[in-house]
Every structure is written in C-alpha cells, then in structure tokens.
Amino acid sequence: MYFQDLIFDLEKYWTEKGCVLSQPYQSEVGAGTFNPATFLYALSRKNWNTCYVETCKRPKDGRYAENPNRMQQFTQYQVILKPAPSDVQDLYLHSLESAGIEIEKHDIRFVEDDWESPTLGASGLGWEVWLDGMEISQFTYFQQLGGIELNIIPVELTYGLERIATFLQGIDSIFDLQIQKGIKWGDLYKESEYEMCVFNFDESNTKMLFEQFENYTKEALRLTEKGLVFPAYDYVIKCSHTFNLLDARGAISPKERGNTILHIRNLSKEVAKLYLEKQVTND
C-alpha cells in the first residue's frame, strides 16, 4: 500500500458514495476546513457532499525535519456530508477498511474532542478517532460556521493521511513513507521541510509579516464592504496564515494571541454573513 494508493482508495470510496471530488485550495491553509468547499459550501442552505485532498501548513508544528512524526506541512483527506447521514460512523469505519485497515484487529475509539477553529468562528462536537492510541482522524458535527448557527448539520471527516499511511506500512517515520514504488516521502520533502522550518522559526521577516497582516485585514474588510465574498475570503485565509507565521516566530505573546484570533474571527464572520445574504438574494 503506497501513500498515493491510500488517496486513491479514499477517493474511490467517497466518490462512489456520491461525493463531488473537489480540489485542494491554492492558498496556504492550516486545514481542509479553510477550503471554500468546506467553509462556504457547508454554510449554504443546500445539501452538499464532497471529498478532497488538502495540503496543510502549520508553521509551528515543524521540527527541522528532526522529529519523525511532526512536520510543518502534511496532507489531509477531507470529507463533508451534508446533511450528516445517520450511519456516518459506520461509513467512516468502512472507509478505513476500504483503505486496508482491519478494524477488528485494533483498538479504535471515538474520543471526545470539541473541535473549534477559532479564526473561522467554526465549532462543532465530535471526536478525534484513535487507532491504537494514535489520532488518525477528526470527526465533527458542525454546529457553527463563521459564527452562524447551522440549520442543516454537516459532518466533517478529516483523515491525517501520513499518519494512517505510516501505520499501514508499519514504519515509524513519515520520512520513510513509500509514496510510490522506490520514492520515499523524505526524498521529496525532507529538504523543503527543513528549509521551511528555518524560514518559519528563524528567518521570516517579522516586520514585513506584521505589515502584511495589517494590509490583509484591511483588504478583507474592504472587499467585504464591496460585497465580494470569495476575494474577501481569500484575504481572510491570508490573514490566518500570516498570523500562524508570526506565532511560530514567537512574535505574539499568549495574551495577545487571543486578541489577534478574535480579530480574524470577526473577519470570517463578516464573510460568512455576506455569503449567506447573497445566497438568499440569488435563490
């Protein structure tokens, strides 16, 4: 089972269940939730089923390519089912089976995790899914997006692909993951992982980032006022990533963190509100 086979298996499984295959977003995001295919489409008043790969960047999680299981960039598989089917836990477990995990041979648990994306003003109740103590997925019934209470409840399934793949290949390090025959994860990403860590922790230009953060915030607000949902949302994503970069540099104290997050959340809320208003007008 190569890493890319895991993606094929999940893609096949979920598209056969009727999901639209969406594409990864072209902007730096911390989670598949940021992709408009989740944040905006899950907010809409229509039914929506989708699945896609998302490359996620979390600058703070990097370890200069020294830790075998933590990196600043990793891959998620994201599934949104709206409305949430009543057998969604079984659907999820079957998807693991379709990817080759013999679920009866392992200790699989649904462990309380009240998920929240503070910058998106999104929250829901659900679990992190454990496979023999390892967190492999996030399983969430959204209750709120962009601060708006949802009417039709979507469920979000997020798979940590590298973790599941190391498990399937029986190896200890993500760097040893076989992506395709003869090609390891480390061959492709070790160098970039290291360099990105140097950038995130040591070399990023704090002054420039603070200025950018300011500008992105203003731009998001300006575009919202112009009624341009998608461009405005792009700038919210940029704000969020810039904040993550500053945070990785330790340029923001714990107290100040809360404030900045609140600031981004307010932008997300504005965008969400605008999106829904326009939906109503378009209907």
Added chain:
Amino acid sequence: MIKNDLLIELGFEEIPSSYLKPGIEMWLYSLTKLLKNNDIRYEKTDYYFTPRRYTLYTKGLEEDTEAKTVEITGPPVSIAKTNQGWTKAAAGFAKSQGKSPDDIYFVKKGKNEVCALKIEKREKGIEDIVRDNLVKTVESIRFPKMMIWESSKFKFARPIRWLLAVKDSSVIEGIGFAGIKSSNFTFGNRAYGNKKITVKSTDDYFNVMEENHIVIDQNRRKNIILDKMKNIEEKNGIIIQKDNDLLDEVNGMIEYPVVLLGQFHNQYTELPERVVTTAMKQHQRYFSTANRENKIAPFFIFLANTDQNGTEIINNNEKVLKSRLEDAYFYYDEDLKIPIEKRIEIQKDILWHHDLGTVYEKALRVSDIAGYLMEILNIKFDKQRLKDIALHLKIDLSTNMIKDGKEFTKLEGYIGSIYAKKLGVDEEIADIIMEHNLPRFAKDKLPATDKGAIFALADRYDTITGFISKYGIPKGSRDPLGIRRVANAIIEITANRGWHYDFMAVISKSADKLGGNYNSDKIYDFSIDRIINYVQNENIRYDIINAIAALKLTDIYDIILRSRILHRYRESSENEFNSLVTGQKRVANILKNIELSNNVNPALFREGQEKTLYNDCLKLHEIIESLLSKRDYTGILNEYFKIRPSIDKFFDDVLVMDKNREIKGNRLALMKFLRNLFLKVADFSQIVIEGEK
C-alpha cells in the same frame, strides 16, 4: 398482582466520559418520578452506562390493569340543582366525566353534600405510560454542551441512534423521536463487529451484553480494571499512579475493560517529571508508574476496548507515546540551548499585550510594583535584586514547551523554574518563578514565601490595572480576559499572607507605571464585589461587607477581618447584634439630610438618659482609637455591646425632635457623636435584618 421488569437502553454515538454519570442520574430521576406520579410501585431502578449506551433497569414493577369502579365528586348540591332541575355546573361536571346529569347522585363530603358519579376506570398500563412519556424523560437530560444532528433538532450530547424498550418479554413499540423508533434491538461492542442483537426479554439482557463483550455495569468495569492493575503491579514490581479522576475518565471510554502495559525508553525519564506525566496523561490518558524509590519508571498503563491482538495494540501505543516524548525532548533540548541572558533579551520582542507593551516592559513595571509593595509592608529589599527577579519571571513564555499552546502550556511557571535551575540561575529566583504563577486556578496552592507572594501580587496588579484601564470592568458573565480571576487571586494571596496595605494605592502606583487612566470608583466597587465573593465562601453574608465597604476602606485583609468578626457576633448573639443594628438604623434615619455644625453641649441636656448616653460615648471615644490601631474589633464590639442598653433606653425615654430648637440641635449632635463612634467599624445601618425589607 404480576411483577414486571422494565428495560430501557438508549444507544448513542460516543458521549464524553465526564458527561455520562451526571446525565444518566438526571434520566433516572425523571423516570422514577414518572413512575411515582403514576402510582406505579416498583422495587428499584438500577442505572448502567458505557460510552455508547444508557440503561435503566427497573425491577419488580407492580402492574394492576383490572378495571376499577371509582367515585368522583363534583360541585356542591346547592349550585348543582335548583327547582328548575340541573344547572350548568352539574351538566358540565357530568360531561367532563362522559356521563349524563341523570347519573349524578349525592354524597356527603365534609359538611357539604356534593354531586358524585361512578366511573369505570381502566388504569393506564406501564407500556402506555412509558410510550407516552419516555421522550420527555430523555429531554430532561442536560449536558454541559449539547448538539443537534437531524432535522427535528433534538438536543443531546451526541447523536442518539437507537432505543431499546422491553417489558419482560415484550417490546414497547411506538416511541419515536430524533429519527429513531423503539425496538428490542441493541448493538454489540464495535471492536467485535458492532453486531445487531435482539434482546428477547429483560432477563436475557445481561447475558447478551457479556456475550457481546460489553460489561454494562460501570462499577464492575472499574473493579476489573483495579484488579488487573494490581496484577500488573505485582508482576512488574512497579506502582501505578492510580489517579482516581483519570480512572473514572478512562472507565467511561470503554465498554469492555482490557488493561495493558507499555514501555518507553529510559532516556525519557531524564525529562522533568511533570513533562513526562503530562505527555502521558493529558492527551493519551495513560497512567504513569513509579519504581520502588518513587521515581518515575519507564512503563505506562492504558486501557483498550478489546482483548484481540494485545501485542500489536501495545506496540502501536508505545510508538505514539515515543513520538510525544520525542517531541517533548526536542523542546527541552532546543530550549536549554538558549542561555538565560538571551531568554531575558527575547522578552523585548514578545508582546505581552498589544495595548500594554512587551513582556520585558511588563517585567520592569512588576519590579517597581514589587518594590512599592515591600516598602509599604516594611519588608527590606534591594532594588537591583527585584529587577533581576522580575526579568526572570516570564522566561518560559518564549520556550518551545510553553508557546506550543498544547498540553505543556499549563506547565507555565514550573518549566520556567526548572529551566532557570538548569541554566544556573540561583535557587531563590527559580522558586519565585514557580510561586509567582500561583494560584493558577480556583483552589490551587498559594505562594509559600513572602517574596513569591510579593511577585505574584505585583504581576497581577499590573495585569488587572492594565486591563481595566484599557477595557473597563467586566460586565455580566463575560470576562474574556479573566479579570475576575486575577482579582480573586490578589485577594486570596493577600488574605493568606495576612498583609495590610492600601490596595487602591497599589493600583494607582501600577497605573502610574502604565501611564493609564482608570475610574477609581468603578475599580473600587469591582474589588469589593470580589471581596464579597471571597468571604461568601466563608458563609459571610454580603450585607456585612457592604456595611464595611461603606467606609471606603482600602485594606483588603482589614475588610475581611472586620467581616469575620461582625459575622461571628451576629452568629453567636443575633438578638443583641440586631438591636445594635436597629439602634444605628434609627440614628442614621434621624440624621438623614441634616447638616450639623454644633458639638454636644452637656448644659443643654434635659433628660437623665441623655447624660448617661453621652458619658458612655465619651468613655468609648477615649479608648476607641487605641483599639482601632490594634485592629481589636472584638474589643470594640464588646464596648458597643456595653453601651447598647443606654442607647435603647435613650430611644425609649427621649424624643430627639424636641420643640425647642436648641435642645433638638443638641440631641442631634449627640446622635452624630454616637454614629461616628460606630462608623469606626462599619456602617451598621446598612446591615439587613432578616424579615425586614
């Protein structure tokens, strides 16, 4: 009479462990109330829970379904029948029971004769009662966080997926809510195929559950876990840290208790102990272990929900822990590479708060506030040393371990202290780093040394003054910055140390350093509110502190002391205390809106009681200041009690508002003299006497 058993099992997707017990207790309460309200007798109801099911099992229900004839009484004859025949009242009564007025007969009820009807009544059966009301009992369950998941918007902790309702060997059908219907199906342990199982009768239930790898009884699960832990301890010569909260938590995360032992590499035991135990407990819910010397041992204990494939499950869990410890090790290693001087410098680049400067600037302010506190508390200090300490307090904010924002973040203070020692900082500073962070939460430890307490206070005075001057007092339940918690900590530390100082002066000093403005009345009222909250935990009523706060006292510990003593007096001699209060209420009333400039003139006394009271006041006047300076409030209250009879008698015998203006003015001056003596301790007139408005 037949005796029945009733079995109800509510199946759901995994509910958080901590919600389980409180939730099912609410359900049990509602169900037993339902049975009682319907006069159904039963032996007992037991409750059981796992993460996926709630079971209420009621034994020995007495069911009486025979039809009975009962007599129902209605309106008195006097309004039911006239010469013209039955009245509207009678017709209405008959109709309400499905009868005609001609069926009415009369019976004696007390002194009156009233209408009566004979009714054939078939009691509702248990099935009917359960069918009609079960949903309401489920709705009565409240969880800290609830969600919706389907179109009817039923609220629960997680989605409900099945309802098994069986009476003896028959299913109670027809209960439907939240997209499910009652049946005699349940589901087995997920790890063993999540089989759909029919429960044919209540007697079968426990066997069927065990066969399907579910130990439904939470207490039995816990005992099994403890037994297995004991075996592991004996076999491996280790002691398991059986943290009871953790035990209850993990017991609520499984349906079938399997206890496994994992190991990790010895090198990780070199990490600070709380880092290792936090890595295990916080996220993984592993139990840590100790060797015979009470040092952390390289083993961990965890639970699995299945006994298939134990070895592989252990291996995989070991990998997970290794990765977490590896991460902690990475942090630790990286963190200790940075010398302490640099850690201090870095604080210049870290914002403490966007309106309140950097961490470094905060440290300088804290140093000055600490100096001020020590000055007013008469504690010797060296200015340079204080600055040195202050600059070390927050050195862990820039460390990987703390800024990660995940499990280790709550080790703030502890990490700073450990690193300081490792990096060659002296012991006193290392200890103050830990102590200044206390208390971290309600009922936490308090700083154990004077210096620890000084810095804990100085840090918090700076924080609270900064926040309030920028954002004002927290309103309602909203307090995102945790201002109330900071104030509570200040009060706790101050009272714990028994320190007397003017807190408003410290706030003013802190504001000077910040260059901020604040509304001193609002800050004072807010603080008093927090002190009320503090003494209420000692069961002292708010009115006593209000009476003391009316004097605008600014010494936290003094306010607390006065409150305690007034409270004690009220508790031990309530009547006398209340009459003191009543007397002061009268005095305050008389003096309301009156401007006085004259002193008491003994020559104007007309009544004996005036003179007696005056002489008593004079005596008290002479000694009160020296008692006050010793804070001997017990002594002063004893003096008040001594003059109480002359106050009471004065009001019995003397009319203050005499027709003669001079006499009246003199008596008012005496009242003011008296009132001022009482105002030395509290404004007694503000104390509420029970039963009064």
